[in-house]
Amino acid sequence: xxxxxxxxxxxxxxxxxxxxxxxxxxxxxxxxxxxxxxxxxxxxxxxxxxxxxxxxxxxxxxxxxxxxxxxxxxxxxxxxxxxxxxxxxxxxxxxxxxxxxxxxxxxxxxxxxxxxxxxxxxxxxxxxxxxxxxxxxxxxxxxxxxxxxxxxxxxxxxxxxxxxxxxxxxxxxxxxxxxxxxxxxxxxxxxxxxxxxxxxxxxxxxxxxxxxxxxxxxxxxxxxxxxxxxxxxxxxxxxxxxxxxxxxxxxxxxxxxxxxxxxxxxxxxxxxxxxxxxxxxx
Amino acid sequence: xxxxxxxxxxxxxxxxxxxxxxxxxxxxxxxxxxxxxxxxxxxxxxxxxxxxxxxxxxxxxxxxxxxxxxxxxxxxxxxxxxxxxxxxxxxxxxxxxxxxxxxxxxxxxxxxxxxxxxxxxxxxxxxxxxxxxxxxxxxxxxxxxxxxxxxxxxxxxxxxxxxxxxxxxxxxxxxxxxxxxxxxxxxxxxxxxxxxxxxxxxxxxxxxxxxxxxxxxxxxxxxxxxxxxxxxxxxxxxxxxxxxxxxxxxxxxxxxxxxxxxxxxxxxxxxxxxxxxxxxxx
Numbered sequence: 001x002x003x004x005x006x007x008x009x010x011x012x013x014x015x016x017x018x019x020x021x022x023x024x025x026x027x028x029x030x031x032x033x034x035x036x037x038x039x040x041x042x043x044x045x046x047x048x049x050x051x052x053x054x055x056x057x058x059x060x061x062x063x064x065x066x067x068x069x070x071x072x073x074x075x076x077x078x079x080x081x082x083x084x085x086x087x088x089x090x091x092x093x094x095x096x097x098x099x100x101x102x103x104x105x106x107x108x109x110x111x112x113x114x115x116x117x118x119x120x121x122x123x124x125x126x127x128x129x130x131x132x133x134x135x136x137x138x139x140x141x142x143x144x145x146x147x148x149x150x151x152x153x154x155x156x157x158x159x160x161x162x163x164x165x166x167x168x169x170x171x172x173x174x175x176x177x178x179x180x181x182x183x184x185x186x187x188x189x190x191x192x193x194x195x196x197x198x199x200x201x202x203x204x205x206x207x208x209x210x211x212x213x214x215x216x217x218x219x220x221x222x223x224x225x226x227x228x229x230x231x232x233x234x235x236x237x238x239x240x241x242x243x244x245x246x247x248x249x250x251x252x253x254x255x256x257x258x259x260x261x262x263x264x265x266x267x268x269x270x271x272x273x274x275x276x277x278x279x280x281x282x
Numbered sequence: 283x284x285x286x287x288x289x290x291x292x293x294x295x296x297x298x299x300x301x302x303x304x305x306x307x308x309x310x311x312x313x314x315x316x317x318x319x320x321x322x323x324x325x326x327x328x329x330x331x332x333x334x335x336x337x338x339x340x341x342x343x344x345x346x347x348x349x350x351x352x353x354x355x356x357x358x359x360x361x362x363x364x365x366x367x368x369x370x371x372x373x374x375x376x377x378x379x380x381x382x383x384x385x386x387x388x389x390x391x392x393x394x395x396x397x398x399x400x401x402x403x404x405x406x407x408x409x410x411x412x413x414x415x416x417x418x419x420x421x422x423x424x425x426x427x428x429x430x431x432x433x434x435x436x437x438x439x440x441x442x443x444x445x446x447x448x449x450x451x452x453x454x455x456x457x458x459x460x461x462x463x464x465x466x467x468x469x470x471x472x473x474x475x476x477x478x479x480x481x482x483x484x485x486x487x488x489x490x491x492x493x494x495x496x497x498x499x500x501x502x503x504x505x506x507x508x509x510x511x512x513x514x515x516x517x518x519x520x521x522x523x524x525x526x527x528x529x530x531x532x533x534x535x536x537x538x539x540x541x542x543x544x545x546x547x548x549x550x551x552x553x554x555x556x557x558x559x560x561x562x563x564x
Binding site: 046121166 | 320321322327328329331332335402403406429430432433434436437442443444447448451526527528529530551552555
């Protein structure tokens with residue numbers, strides 16, 4: 001048994017391509033339909049209402065494309081609006097990035113002290129804390145919003161003195177609190193992993209949610225018997241959509257994906273908001 | 283003769299309040315209607331098409347409110363789409379922030395070498411360069427995009443080692459090129475003026491476009507006989523609208539405005555895009 005329909009993946013921008021990269025690494029036979037809302041990114045500093053509305057619009061657009069599973073690759077949307085999206089999309093499995101990352105961290109922390117870094121909205125929502133403490137209430141979770149990491153990655157300053165100083169500025173507190181495991185709770189952060197690891201040292205483990213999310217997707221598709229046959233998919237059989245062709249787009253996409261994007265379609269924002277009006281009327 | 287209708291001011295976010303502050307300082311009798319598109323800010327890294335579309339939507343919303351003059355307080359929109367907005371809004375004077383800043387710089391540079399700092403889109407559009415060289419073709423203009431300045435201001439790191447390092451990173455090149463005058467081509471940057479001035483030294487002049495834009499508005503209203511009588515306006519008689527109540531909103535607004543905002547209305551994004559559909563049909 002197999003299902004050759006694509007997996008839908010969305011993010012506020014291009015960072016979700018780090019999840020796509022891991023999906024292809026584990027399941028080269030899958031096809032992906034990706035949506036990056038580059039006209040309205042970043043979501044991480046916005047209100048919960050706006051994040052819910054934007055996230056629902058993204059999800060609904062992908063649902064119109066006959067996908068077999070939806071990945072909410074955006075940590076901000078996963079933290080703030082996953083329940084909301086799941087309630088509206090009953091017919092299709094929905095996977096966020098929070099639970100897989102939380103599970104990996106709960107397994108890894110010896111000291112039972114986990115740090116979570118992410119956008120302001122992700123940390124404020126506290127979804128990682130709830131997910132970890134549901135798994136093990138004895139684990140202490142320390143959240144730290146790091147709003148400068150996304151622009152630093154987008155500026156390409158991955159290994160720069162400014163970035164090292166910013167890493168110290170944000171992470172020192174988590175080390176002082178004794179965290180031995182840090183969840184990179186934003187799809188942009190894997191690109192900073194070397195600089196972060198250098199500062200926190202080898203005794204502190206960094207959990208990349210993208211990797212664990214891809215494993216979760218694989219487990220679900222395997223359980224449902226819905227994996228695609230090996231030769232049906234891959235990058236060239238996939239589709240990538242954005243709401244704005246921002247400058248440095250291709251360069252940035254390649255950095256997140258680890259490969260050049262084959263082609264990109266522009267989706268008009270009006271199309272997203274029209275979808276939303278339908279949802280609101282439901 | 284006088285005109286008590288409000289002045290409309292818009293920006294991608296809250297930075298435009300630096301212009302509002304100067305408007306009140308010069309013309310305490312005016313009323314302002316302000317729109318900050320906080321649900322979709324920042325505009326500075328987006329494509330020209332998207333900036334034009336967002337800017338036109340912002341302008342159109344204010345035009346529906348019977349304003350006597352429109353200020354495009356956003357450097358990105360002023361650089362990319364001022365002509366476009368002026369073509370669609372014939373009945374009302376439109377003032378952008380580029381020309382006033384360019385004029386001030388052209389008058390001030392002794393070495394005839396001007397640096398311009400701004401968002402990626404502002405620098406790429408080259409509007410400051412064209413405006414300065416129309417005034418004096420002999421002036422050399424050096425543009426430098428500084429995408430980290432906006433998030434640094436929004437993080438409140440106005441006087442921090444990270445900010446000092448970032449200022450050096452971006453501005454050293456302009457000093458090496460011999461610029462003796464630097465235009466702060468983004469409404470967020472006046473909040474960094476001390477840190478910038480410290481690095482560039484007292485012999486380099488920093489031009490704050492907000493101040494010169496307010497003077498331009500005053501000149502136009504005076505010429506038209508449209509200034510309001512002194513007691514008709516001020517902060518409490520003005521109206522402030524945003525498309526998203528982002529966290530830290532009030533704190534940030536107060537930093538830009540130099541005073542607390544009296545009250546704020548939330549405008550739904552759908553209202554903006556509906557306005558846009560009308561414009562597109564024209």
